[in-house]
Amino acid sequence: MPEISLRIEKVRSNMPRLESFAILIGYNTNIYYTTGRYFRGYVYIPGEGEPLWFVIKPQIFEREHNIHFIRKPEEIPGILCELNYLKPNLIALEENELSYSEIIRLRNIFKDSEIADGSGIMKRTRMTKTEWEISEMKEDGMHQTKVYGKVKDCYRPGMSDLELQIEIERKLRLEGSLGVSRVAGNFMEINMGSVISGDNADNPAPYEFTMGGAGVDPSLPVGSDNSVILEGKTVMIDMNGAFNGYQTDMTRVWAIGQVDSLAQKAHDCSIRILRHLEKFSLPGIHVKSMYEEALKIVDEEGLREYFMGHRSQVGFIGHGVGIELNELPVVMAKSRDILQENMTLALEPKFVIPKVGAVGVENTYVVTAEGLENITSFPEEIQYF
Amino acid sequence: MPEISLRIEKVRSNMPRLESFAILIGYNTNIYYTTGRYFRGYVYIPGEGEPLWFVIKPQIFEREHNIHFIRKPEEIPGILCELNYLKPNLIALEENELSYSEIIRLRNIFKDSEIADGSGIMKRTRMTKTEWEISEMKEDGMHQTKVYGKVKDCYRPGMSDLELQIEIERKLRLEGSLGVSRVAGNFMEINMGSVISGDNADNPAPYEFTMGGAGVDPSLPVGSDNSVILEGKTVMIDMNGAFNGYQTDMTRVWAIGQVDSLAQKAHDCSIRILRHLEKFSLPGIHVKSMYEEALKIVDEEGLREYFMGHRSQVGFIGHGVGIELNELPVVMAKSRDILQENMTLALEPKFVIPKVGAVGVENTYVVTAEGLENITSFPEEIQYF
Numbered sequence: 019m020p021e022i023s024l025r026i027e028k029v030r031s032n033m034p035r036l037e038s039f040a041i042l043i044g045y046n047t048n049i050y051y052t053t054g055r056y057f058r059g060y061v062y063i064p065g066e067g068e069p070l071w072f073v074i075k076p077q078i079f080e081r082e083h084n085i086h087f088i089r090k091p092e093e094i095p096g097i098l099c100e101l102n103y104l105k106p107n108l109i110a111l112e113e114n115e116l117s118y119s120e121i122i123r124l125r126n127i128f129k130d131s132e133i134a135d136g137s138g139i140m141k142r143t144r145m146t147k148t149e150w151e152i153s154e155m156k157e158d159g160m161h162q163t164k165v166y167g168k169v170k171d172c173y174r175p176g177m178s179d180l181e182l183q184i185e186i187e188r189k190l191r192l193e194g195s196l197g198v199s200r201v202a203g204n205f206m207e208i209n210m211g212s213v214i215s216g217d218n219a220d221n222p223a224p225y226e227f228t229m230g231g232a233g234v235d236p237s238l239p240v241g242s243d244n245s246v247i248l249e250g251k252t253v254m255i256d257m258n259g260a261f262n263g264y265q266t267d268m269t270r271v272w273a274i275g276q277v278d279s280l281a282q283k284a285h286d287c288s289i290r291i292l293r294h295l296e297k298f299s300l301p302g303i304h305v306k307s308m309y310e311e312a313l314k315i316v317d318e319e320g321l322r323e324y325f326m327g328h329r330s331q332v333g334f335i336g337h338g339v340g341i342e343l344n345e346l347p348v349v350m351a352k353s354r355d356i357l358q359e360n361m362t363l364a365l366e367p368k369f370v371i372p373k374v375g376a377v378g379v380e381n382t383y384v385v386t387a388e389g390l391e392n393i394t395s396f397p398e399e400i401q402y403f
Numbered sequence: 404m405p406e407i408s409l410r411i412e413k414v415r416s417n418m419p420r421l422e423s424f425a426i427l428i429g430y431n432t433n434i435y436y437t438t439g440r441y442f443r444g445y446v447y448i449p450g451e452g453e454p455l456w457f458v459i460k461p462q463i464f465e466r467e468h469n470i471h472f473i474r475k476p477e478e479i480p481g482i483l484c485e486l487n488y489l490k491p492n493l494i495a496l497e498e499n500e501l502s503y504s505e506i507i508r509l510r511n512i513f514k515d516s517e518i519a520d521g522s523g524i525m526k527r528t529r530m531t532k533t534e535w536e537i538s539e540m541k542e543d544g545m546h547q548t549k550v551y552g553k554v555k556d557c558y559r560p561g562m563s564d565l566e567l568q569i570e571i572e573r574k575l576r577l578e579g580s581l582g583v584s585r586v587a588g589n590f591m592e593i594n595m596g597s598v599i600s601g602d603n604a605d606n607p608a609p610y611e612f613t614m615g616g617a618g619v620d621p622s623l624p625v626g627s628d629n630s631v632i633l634e635g636k637t638v639m640i641d642m643n644g645a646f647n648g649y650q651t652d653m654t655r656v657w658a659i660g661q662v663d664s665l666a667q668k669a670h671d672c673s674i675r676i677l678r679h680l681e682k683f684s685l686p687g688i689h690v691k692s693m694y695e696e697a698l699k700i701v702d703e704e705g706l707r708e709y710f711m712g713h714r715s716q717v718g719f720i721g722h723g724v725g726i727e728l729n730e731l732p733v734v735m736a737k738s739r740d741i742l743q744e745n746m747t748l749a750l751e752p753k754f755v756i757p758k759v760g761a762v763g764v765e766n767t768y769v770v771t772a773e774g775l776e777n778i779t780s781f782p783e784e785i786q787y788f
Contacts, residue, residue: 046590055621058590058609076607076615078715111503118498118506119522137504184576191569196623197594205431205443209582222461224443230461236440237648237726238581263622330463341622 021150022054026069028148032139033065033110040064040106041136042094042124045115047200047341048140050263060091064103072097092127110136115202145338145346146360151264152384155340155362158266159382159393162259165189166270166396169255173272173403179242179253180234183213186257194261202342211257212241216248219376222330226344228366229254229376230330249275252375252400254368259382259394267339267364268394269380272401280324281377282400284369287319288378289398291335291367296383296390299363305353309335312367321369328370336365339382361385362393406535407439411454413533417524418450418495425449425491426521427479427509430500432585432726433525435648445476449488457482477512495521500587530723530731531745536649537769540725540747543651544767544778547644550574551655551781554640558657558788564627564638565619568598571642579646587727595643597626601636604761607715611729613751614639614761615715634660637760637785639753644767644779652724652749653779654765657786665709666762667785669754672704673763674783676720676752681768681775684748690738694720697752706754713755721750724767746770747778 019027029052033039043049043061052061058075071085072094086097098105109128111121114137125133147155165186172185187210191197199208206225214231223230223240231241247253252273259266271285291312299308312335316325326332333352338345339362347355349365363385368378379398383390404412414437418424428434428446435441437448443460456470457479464470471482483490494513496506499522510518532540550571557570572595576582584593591610599616608615608625616626632638637658644651656670676697684693697720701710711717718737723730724747732740734750748770753763764783768775 046592050622056592056609056624075609075611076715078607113503113507116503118496118501118503121503122498181577184573187576187582188569188573191572192566194619196620197572198592198623200592207431207583207585222463224441224460226460234579235581235647237435238583239441262620330461 021148022052024148025052025143026063029063029139029143030065032143034108034134035065036108037065038104038107039110041110041139043112043136043140044120045112045140047202048112048115051140051144051341059088060094062094062098064106067103070097070101091124095127106131108132108134110134110139112136112140141346144340146358147340147362148360151340152360152362154262154264155266155382155384156393158259158261158264159268159395161193161195161261162266162268163394163396165193166255166268169272170401170403176246178244178246179213179215179218180244182247182253183242183257186213186255190258195258196260197258199258199260199265200342202344206344207238208240213253213255213257214242214376215245215253216251216375217373218243218245219254219370220329220372222327226332228326228332228334228368229256229370230327247274250277250374252277252281252377254376256380263341265339265343266382266394267343267366267380268382268396269366269368269378270396270398270401271377271379272403274403277374277377277400278371281371281374283319284321284324284371285377285379285400287315287321288367288369291315292365292379292381295365296392299357299385299390301357301359301385301387303357305347305349305355305357306351308349308357309351309353316367324369324371326368328372335367336363338362339364357385359385359387363390406533407437409533410437410528411448414448414524414528415450417528419493419519420450421493422450423489423492424495426495426524428497428521428525429505430497430525432587433497433500436525436529436726444473445479447479447483449491452488455482455486476509480512491516493517493519495519495524497521497525526731529725531743532725532747533745536725537745537747539647539649540651540767540769541778543644543646543649544653544780546578546580546646547651547653548779548781550578551640551653554657555786555788561631563629563631564598564600564603565629567632567638568627568642571598571640575643580643581645582643584643584645584650585727587729591729592623593625597641598638599626599761600630600632600638601760602758603628603630604639604755605714605757607712611717613711613717613719613753614641614755615712632659635662635759637662637666637762639761641765648726650724650728651767651779652728652751652765653767653781654751654753654763655781655783655786656762656764657788659788662759662762662785663756666756666759668704669706669709669756670762670764670785672700672706673752673754676700677750677764677766680750681777684742684770684775686742686744686770686772688742690732690734690740690742691736693734693742694736694738701752709754709756711753713757720752721748723747724749742770744770744772748775
């Protein structure tokens, strides 16, 4: 089955099994998911029959598909009627992603239909990946790994975290990175990732990233703060892995000179957690049990006070990743998800060690029948400049 | 008056004059505008009395302000009550920026209040700038101009548009660019700007940018398409001017060898339009008349078919700019806005010439009593590599 048809069937398998059910998609990421490209407009997927593309922009478009050029969504019901599409009794809209004004407008257009939540349908659909999506992500992982191999070349003594980040950004872009990090949710902002050195790791950010950093401007308080990289401090590098519509998420740690034994111990603990979870995380387990297993190891090693932050700690150690950096499931105590084959997960057990900085490893994994397959394979030990 | 208090008064001047009116702000850009920094949470501005900050994240925060740490917005009414704040009869929420789910949640929290639209209040407030905001933007303009002065150094023969863009991105970042382009509206995506060369200028994009470009991936169909820059073609450079919470928008054109006479004529026409509008655009005129004046000049020169695109044309020649790249007013035929002192406008009369590429100039201006003051002062003639 062609990739797009496969995805449409996946969307349908997450929809109520009603002939008169439809979903109308208007959110960028979901348009890309259901069409393989991005346009401004809507994708209409009925319970049965061909999906339709309603394109507002661009009005020039090469494709033989079921495309209808519109100026505004009010034209949609008339076109559905002309095409003899069944009037939906229940229509799902992306209530978490589209603005209040837009949903109100769409509700008015479909005022004879009941409204269902489309956000959950699309999130659950995208939670597991197709073979094609996984191959895109493997390609991302290879490119990202290749660039991490050039980090050492980017470093010059006396450099600030920000200066190092800029050189890594350039290498990523030359390797094919699109230069954007797509994140779900309106309030998350970041450029191409995060390079955090020394004490800056203990500055909490307003965003739902595991690590913070003060940033260089109060309008974007996250990541590098332009402080010079010092001996004995760590530099945590968590930079963009988006080389196609998908992305991988990988973190590694660099340092100058030796880091202290507590930091080394915590870094080793992060690797121990990952090795354990790679075998433990079989399809069918509760995602929350992965979080619990990680905490057990952290407690055995007596490192709880540094785990997932120090002055401010976050309550998850991983998350789905795909088109967006933060997809389902979230690996946290409250998760109610069951681990499934072909989920793709970033696991990032990290520690913040006062006076040293952040340590730990993040890999992106594919969930397979045998456990987790790592697709971000750069060496995990602390690297030295 | 301190800057933040000044802005709060500006917000209030755009609110209905009712003691029991309040606005609750949750959108990133508006939180930054009303507090001078970004946190996750809400800003509550009553018709009278001190604004309150409800901070969800980070819960560590150095500031003596009226800060209340909350876990969820449901805690807000109780805190207002404890502080003896008047219960709002009418509360404004950002219906164009916040998601449907979030507005529904907030409406439930304030279920005894009537709901008004906060998006318009904030857009109108931010449409004119304070002296401090203008000085931030002037600083942006100086940094951006400085980097445009280095574009020639970035060029090497045989380079693609994308390779050139990557080197400019690096220079911008080293000059202090934050590396993000904040745009209003959920559907606009871009990294640090756009470098479009030759025929790629005629590829329409799904976004509301004046120029398109095919991009290098169907998930982000905008900007450079990695084609080699050829003699006789233009390279239009419209790259990021965000060096603090504000930004300037500037476009210039480069080329190798001479461009043909039609392209040169169109470029000169763009400069002529700008010179005319700089004097014509006095506070009190209709913004739409600026658009009409531009069209008149374009028609005089017989260049209508190339104006603001060729295969696909856009219907505006400029827009407000500030924290976001696309603010009010929009300089278009349908505008109902009146030009006001201290608006900041990017004007970008551009042309797409088949087989050559895009030409034209974009400047960011401050509206003054004497006309437009250009704050992006790089030379306007076509530059040659």
